[in-house]
Amino acid sequence: MASSLPAVLAAATATLAPLERDANRAWWAASTQVTDEHEAARIAADLAFRTALADAERFTAVRDSAPTGEPLVDRQRAVLHDLMLPHQVPDELREQIVRLEASIDATFNSHRPVLAGTPVDDNTISETLRTATDSTERRDAWEAAKTVGVAVADRVRDLAHARNEAARALGYRDHFALSLATAELDEAELMATLDAIDAATRAPFATWKHGDDVARAARFGCPPAELRPWHYDDPFFQGAPQDHELDVDAWFTDRDLPALTAATYAGIGIDIGELLARSDLEPRAGKSQHAFCIDVDRDEDIRVLCNNVPGDYWTETMLHEFGHAVYDRFVDPELPWLVRTMHPLTTEGVAMLFGRLTGDPQWLRTVAGLDDAVVTAAEPRLARRQLLTRLVFARWVLVMTNFERAFYADPDADHDTGWWDLVERFQLLTRPDDRHAPDWAAKIHVALAPVYYQNYLLGELVASQLEATVRARFGGVIDTPEIGEFLRREVFAPGWSCRWDELVAQATGAPLSVAPYAAELADLARRSER
Numbered sequence: 001m002a003s004s005l006p007a008v009l010a011a012a013t014a015t016l017a018p019l020e021r022d023a024n025r026a027w028w029a030a031s032t033q034v035t036d037e038h039e040a041a042r043i044a045a046d047l048a049f050r051t052a053l054a055d056a057e058r059f060t061a062v063r064d065s066a067p068t069g070e071p072l073v074d075r076q077r078a079v080l081h082d083l084m085l086p087h088q089v090p091d092e093l094r095e096q097i098v099r100l101e102a103s104i105d106a107t108f109n110s111h112r113p114v115l116a117g118t119p120v121d122d123n124t125i126s127e128t129l130r131t132a133t134d135s136t137e138r139r140d141a142w143e144a145a146k147t148v149g150v151a152v153a154d155r156v157r158d159l160a161h162a163r164n165e166a167a168r169a170l171g172y173r174d175h176f177a178l179s180l181a182t183a184e185l186d187e188a189e190l191m192a193t194l195d196a197i198d199a200a201t202r203a204p205f206a207t208w209k210h211g212d213d214v215a216r217a218a219r220f221g222c223p224p225a226e227l228r229p230w231h232y233d234d235p236f237f238q239g240a241p242q243d244h245e246l247d248v249d250a251w252f253t254d255r256d257l258p259a260l261t262a263a264t265y266a267g268i269g270i271d272i273g274e275l276l277a278r279s280d281l282e283p284r285a286g287k288s289q290h291a292f293c294i295d296v297d298r299d300e301d302i303r304v305l306c307n308n309v310p311g312d313y314w315t316e317t318m319l320h321e322f323g324h325a326v327y328d329r330f331v332d333p334e335l336p337w338l339v340r341t342m343h344p345l346t347t348e349g350v351a352m353l354f355g356r357l358t359g360d361p362q363w364l365r366t367v368a369g370l371d372d373a374v375v376t377a378a379e380p381r382l383a384r385r386q387l388l389t390r391l392v393f394a395r396w397v398l399v400m401t402n403f404e405r406a407f408y409a410d411p412d413a414d415h416d417t418g419w420w421d422l423v424e425r426f427q428l429l430t431r432p433d434d435r436h437a438p439d440w441a442a443k444i445h446v447a448l449a450p451v452y453y454q455n456y457l458l459g460e461l462v463a464s465q466l467e468a469t470v471r472a473r474f475g476g477v478i479d480t481p482e483i484g485e486f487l488r489r490e491v492f493a494p495g496w497s498c499r500w501d502e503l504v505a506q507a508t509g510a511p512l513s514v515a516p517y518a519a520e521l522a523d524l525a526r527r528s529e530r
């Protein structure tokens, strides 16, 4: 006899909650103290959690259960279904996918680009692309950075075939379609949103890029038509170039970053003392060099990992990660475990809303306490920097998401050409002459974080729409306790008890749209011209 839906949900929660907590603890241990033992424990805990998600009998019970008409119960069913569905893969195929992922990951970890006969690391490549003025030297560094693509491309295609086979067995067109469907994203709507972002960013990006190319070509002593991808500051042109006239790092050299972060959140009535106390924020040997926030138990155990070095980058990162942390902290603790979390897109939006403050003149004056005249003088450059960061990133995500869609539609197509078609169309770069190489495969996300990039860009839209709402209601985004109250009540508390798009519509009064993001770009453009 089939169990009732509430019983199925209760049993799933009883199994999954402790496994997820253990996997999170193991992840934290492996990130804060990198040892072989911690790494082995992390892999084992992760596997145990995934195995539970793959439980075919439980999945069938969830899939075949009838809706109860009780919204919170039916919502848990939907969340559990989407969580388990991608794991319903025949054992043999799953093993093939895991093996390919591990082998590609190992190649990315061990591969060293070779420059002038010597293996070098990614930092050397970055340094060359930031500083070298000789085009041949830059080209060599750029080409060396792409050699990992050749090393993994065949396996990435095999992986795409395996992922597609798994998706088709579940009734989906391909892995791209399955990934969106289980992430509450409608493919047609997503593509329409990306088209709208393309339309909103195309002209300002082209105008800036044209001027930048003229200056760039002068720097390298060539006509703009001879600029190639290695003349830009990073191998994928995914970030805005540094503005050497604006030394924001100098503003944060002597700052206590945890104190600055705490003051920012205290200003909106949120005390992060307890969250800071659980966190690991200082750089140290044998620790992950990245930054993240982890909600260990969907309860009070929330931790942030950073590697703070005084300067703008880690100031922004602290504000960003503690945006995730306060969201986790204030999800209604009475909600059932399955929905006592949130969609990646909404938490990314909240984190970005706070991370952006380091470029906000009001925040710089009041919370950071910078001299009024200094901020006033820097305002146009600050706005320009924010504008370029958004534009360059948006154009890059348009390449990634459109590429992934085409890649899963036909992994064997000529993507060496297709990749450059997209790069030329969206990033306005000129492809290298006579190059036939799998440059798409050099981007690790294609293999190991598939169909995820769109979340970052949609997160930007969420941040812009939230910011517009908060500004309209409270006159700014800082130093008003009502802002914290609004976020806690309207955004954080509901957790994942409703879909992300419903949450955004309820909290901001309108469905997610490109309009606030586009309005912000126009405003930044105006302010950068003063």
Ligand SMILES: [Zn+2]
Residues within 6 Å of the ligand: 320, 324, 347, 348, 351
């Ligand atoms: Zn984030």
